Amino acid sequence: MKGITRKFLRINLSNGKIGEEAIPEPVETDFIGGRGFGIHYLYREVAAKTEPLGEQNKLIFAAGPLAGTNAQAVSRWMVCTKSPLTGAFARSVAGADFGAWIKFAGYDFILVEGKAERPVYIHLTRDACQIEPADELWSKDTVVTQEWLSQRHGLNTRVACIGPGGENLVKYAAIVTNRRTASRCGVGAVMGSKNLKAIAINAERNLQLHDPEGFKQLVKQQIQTMTASKGFQHHREMGTTGNPENTSELGIFPSRNFRYGRLDDYEKIVGEEYLKRRVGEFGCYSCAARCGKVHRVTTGPYAGAQSSGPEYESIWAFSGPIENSYLESTIAADQLCDDLGIDTISTGNTIGFAYELYEKGLLTKKDTDGLELKYGNHKAMVELVKKIARREGIGDLLAEGTMRVAARIGKGAEAFAINVKGLELPAYEPRGAKSLGFNYATSNIGGSHGYGYAPQEVFGALFPRKVDRFAEEENADIVVFNQNNGAVGEVGIVCVFARAWFPHLYDKLLIAATGIDKIAERGYLPRVGERIVNLERAFIVREGFGRKQDTLPQRMLSEPLHTRGAPGEGQMMRNLDKFLDRYYEIRGWTPQGIPSPEKLKELGLGYVIKDMAQSQNVRAT
């Protein structure tokens, strides 16, 4: 098969061994690529109870089978590992060019294991791979790091690196490439724990496709279909900056640490306002959308700040949680997160949590290095971003994420910690978009919107059916569908936005690239998605996760949402147990949320059954 290189590169930082390994054909056909390969190898190679920041954890940098081709919006890449933030499975997706470069180097993925004694970086070309010293780069931010590596190895270098956040083992540190990030679940901290500063790849385009002529025709069709769609036009023009207006209208823009459904003055942070400050744009490899929008601050205390963003999530992260509509501060905070290498979502959410602790008297000025954490105080927010990445003062505590901060502070702080399984919730209020909310509850990586995004209730998408966004267990099938479908998208690592612009071509592109004809069979790809979700579930069950951890923050279960005039006033998540019963039933899992032997056999995951039988659902939190 082509498209899939059928091999990966294993790099052991402890003993310096580097070697290629073949990917067996059944693994290709069962998992196809990307996230599929990630969980397949992680399940087999990272034993239960492995310390996430220890030498035994592994990092997988995966590209999809379409990466590096001239097909549009399919060259994203991802990191899979065991998360130091959650202790669960982690997958974190990024854009830019790095996915294409992994493929150009000749691999479907790079697996990094062990731990270097000193800071190092990996330099990879099509012909060689070296582990190089990186003492000079340690403590440098992601911009300087990338520039340094480009100067050393040439402009044709693409880099994935960590900043001070990853070096300091911030539990939600990111991996940065160009100005895109794999930022969720603390994947950057795992890289830091291995003393791995960066991976730099030099390679030229060099791909073989199963059916080059057929692929060429499909790409032509893809470009025509995509560029003619209104979705593309809108995304090309606005990126994701238009979304605060939509979610505020719906009352699902979480504000004041998830107490309200929108800011009072949300019109100050809508897309038109960002447009006024836009100074450029950028895009991912082979994507005409160029949805990355660059914003610059020219006046006020943040004059000079320039961010290759913020995207919707980051717009929210540095406005909603602390009730801040001064968007110049949002741009400044976003830039800092990218430079220092920390996740905007978890950072903003954790800062919002700190503001509420301050409001409740659980943190005082003594604890906050003199910062006054009063809602609306954006200067303190920007200072906290720096402190978190450097683990300075109060930042050392907040770098642990909301779950651990709450545990350390005690005194009821847990009630205000907005995470699922330790992963901070993103920019959609669960009580106003309940299928998305229940996706947070059941996601195998914790509170992630990307794990099972629900376009049906946020945007009125019609497929697979229309939904009532306030319905609960009635939409369990939709949550299952969205999660499985999300996994399907991430075997080819297609952009989640772009997939909707060429809905009937993704499967065909995969077949033309790989030659896996089974993809054409009805139900084959959904079954691959289901297999991936089940194996990820098995991974976290083996770690002790189960029904008890499939829950939502206390606030969502016990406090009514206030929407400031938007719809959804008074909504709560009322029927978590009923939802879980229905969800597990559809999944073919036990009432404790463990994949049943029958389901595992059906999915070709029989080797997991023994592990499930041995797993006890004993996790304390």
Place this chain on the structure above:
Amino acid sequence: MSIRIDIPPFLRHLTDDATAAKVKGSTVGDCLNDFVQQYPKTERLLFNKNGKLLRYVEVYVNGETTYPEELTKQVKDGDEIAIVYLISGG
């Protein structure tokens, strides 16, 4: 002549939670104007000041996008119109 509009989640708070409306017209524009007459508060979430569809609103007839014709797209008795916000939130 009767055409059905499925009211999406993001408009229902402005339509007294109605999930569908019957409208009349020979084009999508006619039908949406009729809809706005029935539910005037929906206008600002569908049209800009110049009367054009908002850039993040897409209209489907019988499951097919109307873009780029949009408001001038012809419709017939029994057609179903759906309104969708374009996915743009990462």
